[in-house]
Amino acid sequence: MNKQYDYIITGAGCAGLSLLMRLLQEPTLQHKKILVIDEEPKTKNDRTWCFWEKENGLFNEIVHHQWSNLIFKDASFEKQFSIAPYQYKMILGIDFYNYVLQFASKFNNVVFRYEKVLQVNATNQLAEVVLRDEKIYATYIFNSILFEKPIIKPNQYFLLQHFKGWVIETPQPVFNSGTATFMDFSINQQYGTTFMYVLPIAPNKALVEYTLFTEELLNDKTYTIALKKYIQENLGIEEYAITHEEFGQIPMTNFTFPNHQGNIIYIGIAGGQAKGSSGYAFQFIQKRTQQIVQSLVKKNHPFVKNSFNNKKFHLYDSVLLHVLQYKKMDGANIFSAIFKNNSPQTVLQFLDNETNLLQDFKIMSSVPTNIFLPAAIKELLQ
Numbered sequence: 001m002n003k004q005y006d007y008i009i010t011g012a013g014c015a016g017l018s019l020l021m022r023l024l025q026e027p028t029l030q031h032k033k034i035l036v037i038d039e040e041p042k043t044k045n046d047r048t049w050c051f052w053e054k055e056n057g058l059f060n061e062i063v064h065h066q067w068s069n070l071i072f073k074d075a076s077f078e079k080q081f082s083i084a085p086y087q088y089k090m091i092l093g094i095d096f097y098n099y100v101l102q103f104a105s106k107f108n109n110v111v112f113r114y115e116k117v118l119q120v121n122a123t124n125q126l127a128e129v130v131l132r133d134e135k136i137y138a139t140y141i142f143n144s145i146l147f148e149k150p151i152i153k154p155n156q157y158f159l160l161q162h163f164k165g166w167v168i169e170t171p172q173p174v175f176n177s178g179t180a181t182f183m184d185f186s187i188n189q190q191y192g193t194t195f196m197y198v199l200p201i202a203p204n205k206a207l208v209e210y211t212l213f214t215e216e217l218l219n220d221k222t223y224t225i226a227l228k229k230y231i232q233e234n235l236g237i238e239e240y241a242i243t244h245e246e247f248g249q250i251p252m253t254n255f256t257f258p259n260h261q262g263n264i265i266y267i268g269i270a271g272g273q274a275k276g277s278s279g280y281a282f283q284f285i286q287k288r289t290q291q292i293v294q295s296l297v298k299k300n301h302p303f304v305k306n307s308f309n310n311k312k313f314h315l316y317d318s319v320l321l322h323v324l325q326y327k328k329m330d331g332a333n334i335f336s337a338i339f340k341n342n343s344p345q346t347v348l349q350f351l352d353n354e355t356n357l358l359q360d361f362k363i364m365s366s367v368p369t370n371i372f373l374p375a376a377i378k379e380l381l382q
Contacts, residue, residue, distance in 0.1 A: 011038060011144035024103060034109060036111070037113045062096060070180055152255060196234070254317055267288060277320040342362060
């Protein structure tokens with residue numbers, strides 16, 4: 001045994017650093033000996049997180065921009081609405097990394113290492129991280145690394161949400177920086193569920209993102225062509241400079257990710273904190289890391305059980321994935337029906353897994369019963 005820690009966090013992304021921040025803000029835990037391991041330092045603005053919330057959350061200080069009005073659009077329908085009391089918020093990856101790392105630098109009990117994690121193992125009493133030339137142990141390991149794609153059973157689904165985004169700047173002011181296009185399905189749906197985000201952060205600056213829910217990625221040129229076409233034809237912008245580019249993919253699946261294995265606790269994507277039917281992850285990561293810290297404080301262990309609410313929304317996600325996987329209804333038509341027939345606040349609540357059964361029923365009544373009811377029955381019987 002070379003070294004031993006109270007907690008090891010494997011992966012210094014959104015989940016790992018969110019958990020670290022919460023641990024260090026808890027007086028009864030901030031003295032714990034903590035090791036954070038990632039393959040390389042977080043020095044690039046490699047991603048953007050967008051989410052909505054009513055109150056100011058843990059990371060409100062680094063919110064890059066926020067919107068109180070959203071636009072939903074498809075080929076035949078367009079709606080602009082206020083989402084009060086929610087605000088739709090954007091955080092830049094580099095701001096998030098720097099914020100947590102700067103806070104953590106005040107604690108001598110927190111150590112960072114930059115090396116590839118080969119595997120994590122549960123042992124009889126401790127948990128083990130395997131590096132190239134070393135094994136390190138801890139009372140608990142919080143792992144956010146998805147070492148391999150899950151093995152999907154016949155009754156499970158696995159799609160990808162994948163996206164390419166550009167931050168563009170224009171010579172003249174062309175954007176309303178108080179209103180964001182949440183989803184624009186008016187574009188070509190030839191590959192599957194496809195939409196654009198337009199998130200203005202200044203009158204002459206916006207993030208434009210091409211997003212798809214499909215089984216396979218596209219070639220890079222296809223994303224580029226789609227972005228150029230949309231900016232020119234839909235936004236009417238001829239002259240612009242690309243100041244930032246990002247690409248990402250998130251699993252959309254009803255695979256049941258493990259909460260823990262022995263003293264290894266799974267967080268982030270590896271812990272199933274990306275919503276199966278939409279790919280939203282940031283707020284689910286915040287909820288789970290908060291639950292873990294609360295459990296450590298109150299129960300002296302980090303194990304959090306899945307609630308009835310978790311199981312309920314897992315079923316809902318499975319039904320939607322079933323419909324998308326078997327192409328029983330276009331994703332554009334599904335989301336359009338939901339936004340046309342419900343308040344935006346209820347839709348955001350539903351996407352956050354926070355609606356009650358009555359609200360769930362209203363959302364479900366928005367989509368064709370002859371399509372969704374058989375899918376729901378099949379998922380319940382599996």
